[in-house]
Amino acid sequence: MGAGTPPLPGPPKPQVKALNCPKCGAAITLRCFGQAETVVCGSCRCILDAKDPHLAILQQFERQTSDTTSLIPLGTRGKLRGTDYEVIGFQRRHITVEGVTYSWHEYLLFNPYKGFRYLSEYNGHWNDISICKQLPMVQSAFSTAAGSSANYLGEDYKHFQTSDANTDFVLGEFPWQVRVGEHAVITDYVHPPRVLSSEKLDKEVTWSIGEYLYGREIWETFRLPGSPPEAVGVYENQPSPVTINVTSIWLAFAAFAVFLLVLMVGFDLRAKKEPVLHETYQYDRAEAKSETSFVTDVFELTGRTSNVQVKTHAPVDNHWIYLNYALINQDTGEAWDFGREVSYYHGYDSDGSWSEGKQNDSVVIPSVPPGHYYLRIEPEADSSLPSIPYAVDVIHDVPVFGIYGIAFLVLLVPPLLISWRAFAFERSRWSESDHPPLQLSGMTSSSEDDS
Amino acid sequence: MFRKLYLLFGFLTLSTAAFGQYRGWSLDSVNQLKNVPKSVRDNPGSYRSVYSGYHHYTGGK
Numbered sequence: 001m002g003a004g005t006p007p008l009p010g011p012p013k014p015q016v017k018a019l020n021c022p023k024c025g026a027a028i029t030l031r032c033f034g035q036a037e038t039v040v041c042g043s044c045r046c047i048l049d050a051k052d053p054h055l056a057i058l059q060q061f062e063r064q065t066s067d068t069t070s071l072i073p074l075g076t077r078g079k080l081r082g083t084d085y086e087v088i089g090f091q092r093r094h095i096t097v098e099g100v101t102y103s104w105h106e107y108l109l110f111n112p113y114k115g116f117r118y119l120s121e122y123n124g125h126w127n128d129i130s131i132c133k134q135l136p137m138v139q140s141a142f143s144t145a146a147g148s149s150a151n152y153l154g155e156d157y158k159h160f161q162t163s164d165a166n167t168d169f170v171l172g173e174f175p176w177q178v179r180v181g182e183h184a185v186i187t188d189y190v191h192p193p194r195v196l197s198s199e200k201l202d203k204e205v206t207w208s209i210g211e212y213l214y215g216r217e218i219w220e221t222f223r224l225p226g227s228p229p230e231a232v233g234v235y236e237n238q239p240s241p242v243t244i245n246v247t248s249i250w251l252a253f254a255a256f257a258v259f260l261l262v263l264m265v266g267f268d269l270r271a272k273k274e275p276v277l278h279e280t281y282q283y284d285r286a287e288a289k290s291e292t293s294f295v296t297d298v299f300e301l302t303g304r305t306s307n308v309q310v311k312t313h314a315p316v317d318n319h320w321i322y323l324n325y326a327l328i329n330q331d332t333g334e335a336w337d338f339g340r341e342v343s344y345y346h347g348y349d350s351d352g353s354w355s356e357g358k359q360n361d362s363v364v365i366p367s368v369p370p371g372h373y374y375l376r377i378e379p380e381a382d383s384s385l386p387s388i389p390y391a392v393d394v395i396h397d398v399p400v401f402g403i404y405g406i407a408f409l410v411l412l413v414p415p416l417l418i419s420w421r422a423f424a425f426e427r428s429r430w431s432e433s434d435h436p437p438l439q440l441s442g443m444t445s446s447s448e449d450d451s
Numbered sequence: 452m453f454r455k456l457y458l459l460f461g462f463l464t465l466s467t468a469a470f471g472q473y474r475g476w477s478l479d480s481v482n483q484l485k486n487v488p489k490s491v492r493d494n495p496g497s498y499r500s501v502y503s504g505y506h507h508y509t510g511g512k
Contacts, residue, residue, distance in 0.1 A: 244453045252454065256461040263465065267472045293495040307475030326498065328487050338481040366477035376495050400471075402478040407468035414457050 021046060022055055031075065031088045032110045036173035040089075042074070047180070050173060059179055068092045068169045071121065071229070072107055078222035080128065085109035085117065087222070089172035095163040095186075108174060116175060119218065120210065124231035125238060126218050127195060127210035136189075136196055136207055150189040150196055152209065157189030157196040160236050160433045165199075188236060192429075195237035212237050234428040242422040246415075253415045260404055260411070268399045276301065276308075277394035283321060283379045284387045293378035298330055299394065301370050306397040308368045310375070312361045314342040314390035320357075321388055324378035329371050336365045342390070364400055 019028040026043035030036055036050035038058060047059040070090040077086045089108030094101050104122035118129040136152040148159040167182040185200040193212035198205055212235065215228025231238075276299040283292075301308065314321045320343035327336040340363055346355035381388060427437045491498040 248454055249457055252457055252461060256465060259465055260468065263469055263472070267469070291496040293498075295492055295495050305474060307477050326484075326487070326491075328491060330489075330492065333486045333489065335484040335487040336481045337484055338479075363479045363481070364477035365479070365481050367475050374492065376491060376498060378495070397475065400475075400477055403468050403471050403476060406478075407464050410464050411461055414460065418453070 019055060021048065023057055023060070028055060029075070030173060031086055032112075032116075032173055032175070035110075035175050036088075037176050038178050039173045040171050040178075042171060045171070047170065047178065058177070068105070070107070070171065071105070072119070072218070072222055072224065074172045076222045076224070080109065080117070080221050083111055083114050085111050085114075087172075089174045089178075090170070091167055091174075091178065092169035093165045093167050095165050097163065103168075108172065110173075118208070118210075119213075121218075122235065123233060124215055124229040125235035126213040126215055127237070128213050129197075129208050129210040132196075132207040132209050136198075152196050152207075155191055155194070157191045157194070159435070160188045160190045160195075160430075162187040162434060190237045192237045193239040210237065212239060234425060234432070236429060236432065238429065240422055240425045242418055242425065244418065246419055246422050249415045249418055253411055256411045257408065260407055264399070264401065264404045271399045272303065272306075272397035273399075274396040275393060276396050277375070277392065280389060280391045281377070281379075282387060282389050283381050283385075285381065285383075285385065286387075292380070293324075293376060295328075296375040296377065296392070298372050298374045300372050301368060301396050303370060303397070305367050305369045307400065308365045308373075309393075309395040309398045310338075310340075310363050310365065311393040311395065312340055312342055312390060313359060313393075314388055315359055316342055316344045316357075316382075316385075316388065318345050318347075319343070319382040319385045319388070321379060321381040321385070321390060323390070323392075324376075324380070325363075326376040327365055327368070327373055328376060329369075329373055331371050334369075336368070338363055338365070364398060 019030065020026065021028055021041040021044060023046045024041060024044040026041055028039055028041060028048065030039060030050060039048050039050040039055070040046070041048060045060070046057050048055040049058050070087075072087050072090075074087055074090060077084060079085075086109065087107050088110045091106050091108075092103055093106060094103040096102075102122070104120055107119040107121070109117050109119065116131075120127045120129055132152065134153070136150045136157075138150045139148065139156075150157045150159070163186055165184050165186045167178065167180055167184075170178050170180055182201070187198045187200075189196040195210040195212075197208050197210065199208070215231065218224070219226075219228045277296060279296060281294075308327060310325060310327070312323060320341055322339060322341045324339050325337070329335065340361045342359060342361045343357040344355070344359050345357055346353070348354070375392065375394065377392065379390070430437055487498060
C-alpha cells in the first residue's frame with residue numbers, strides 16, 4: 001500500500017451501547033448476553049424487558065421490599081464444581097405455613113457455556129440447584145401424602161413438603177419473565193444431601209435437583225469476606241452428622257454379643273467350680289454370751305489366681321443371722337474380710353402376702369491366689385432366735401456372669417448413642433415437613449453412606 | 452472411622468471381660484487385709500472383723 005493511498009474501509013467496529021433504566025436513568029448491566037428475559041434496575045427496582053432494546057418497564061414493586069440484601073453481590077464470580085459462574089440474579093421468596101412466613105433467597109448463576117444454575121439459602125443452609133436432566137417419576141397417586149416418593153436417576157426421594165411460594169423481591173437478570181408476586185406451587189422430595197423439587201407455575205412444571213452445601217463452601221467459592229451466617233436448625237436435605245451407617249454398628253454389636261455369649265459358655269465350661277469346704281454349724285444363743293468366733297479347717301486352693309465363692313444357707317423364718325467372715329491365707333496372713341446377712345421375712349397385710357429376703361446368700365471374693373486357707377466365722381443373730389443351724393460352702397473358681405452383663409451394657413452404649421443422635425436429627429428434620437414425627441415411619445435411619 | 456473405633460472398643464471390652472473372668476474378678480465388695488496374725492487360727496477372738504457391729508435389719512415390711 002503506497003503512501004497517500006486512503007485505507008480500505010474495513011468492517012464496522014462493534015459499538016457499545018449504554019443501557020439505562022427508562023425510569024430512573026441508572027445504568028443497566030446485562031451479564032448473560034441475550035439470554036435474559038428480564039432485568040431489574042438496581043436503583044429503582046423496576047423490572048425491565050431485557051429483550052426490548054428500550055428496556056420497557058414490565059413491573060415496579062414497592063420500595064419497602066428492597067431492604068433485602070444479597071449475601072453474594074451481583075457480578076461476583078466463583079468456581080463451583082469446577083466451572084466458573086457469575087451471580088447475575090437474586091430473588092427472595094416466601095411461603096406461609098400456619099400463619100408463619102418463611103423466607104429464603106435464591107441466586108441465579110450463569111456461565112456462557114454451561115448455562116444457568118441456582119443457589120438457595122435459608123437460615124444459613126445452602127443448596128446448589130440445577131434443572132433436572134430427565135423427568136422424575138412420582139410413585140404415588142397422592143404425591144403429597146406421607147410416604148409418597150419420587151424417583152430420579154434411580155434414587156428414591158421421600159415427599160417432604162408442598163407449599164405455595166411467592167416471590168417478593170427480585171434483582172438482576174432472569175431467563176424468564178420474573179415478577180414480584182409470582183406464585184408457584186413447590187413440592188420437595190428429599191434424599192439427603194439431595195432435594196428434588198417440582199415448581200408448578202400456571203401449567204408449567206419445572207423439576208430441579210439440589211444438593212446441600214455448607215456456608216463455608218459458598219464463601220470459599222466466591223471468596224466472600226467475613227464468615228457465612230450460622231446455620232439455624234436442621235434443613236430438609238441437610239446431611240445427618242451421623243455419617244456412619246447405623247445398621248452396620250448394630251450388626252457389629254450383634255457380633256460382639258455373640259462373641260460374649262461364646263466367652264460366657266467357654267468360661268463356664270472351663271471353670272473348675274471346685275467345692276473346697278462344706279460345713280454345717282449351729283448358732284446357739286446360750287453359747288453366744290462367750291466368744292462366738294471360730295475357724296474352719298484349712299483347705300487348699302490350687303491352680304492359678306481365681307475367685308472364691310462363699311455360700312451361706314440358714315433356714316431363717318422372720319429372723320436374721322449375720323456372719324462376719326474372714327478368708328485368711330494361712331501362709332501369708334493375707335485376708336479378705338466381709339460380712340453377710342441371711343434374713344427372710346414374710347407375712348400378710350391389706351395388700352396381700354409379702355416376703356422379703358431369702359434363706360441363701362452368696363459372695364464371690366475376687367482374685368485369690370493359690371494357697372492354704374481357712375475361714376474365720378463370727379456369727380450374730382436375732383435376739384429372739386435361740387438357735388439356728390447354718391451351712392457354709394466354699395467353691396473355688398466360679399464364673400461371674402455379672403461381668404458379661406456389664407460388658408454387654410458397655411458394648412450397647414455406642415450404638416444407642418449413635419442411634420439416638422441419628423433419630424433426634426431426623427426427628428428435627430421431619431418436624432418441619434408435611435409429615436411431622438408423629439406420622440413418622442421408617443424415616444429415622446441414617447441413609448448416608450458409611451464414611 | 453467410627454465403625455473402626457467401635458470395633459476396637461468392642462474388642463477391648465471383650466478382652467477385658469475375658470481377662471477379668473480368667474483372673475477371677477468379682478462384682479462383690481470385700482475388704483482385703485495384709486498380715487493378719489497367725490495367732491488367729493489358735494485364738495479366733497484375737498481378730499475382730501471390720502464388719503462387727505453392723506446394724507442389722509430387724510423387721511420386715
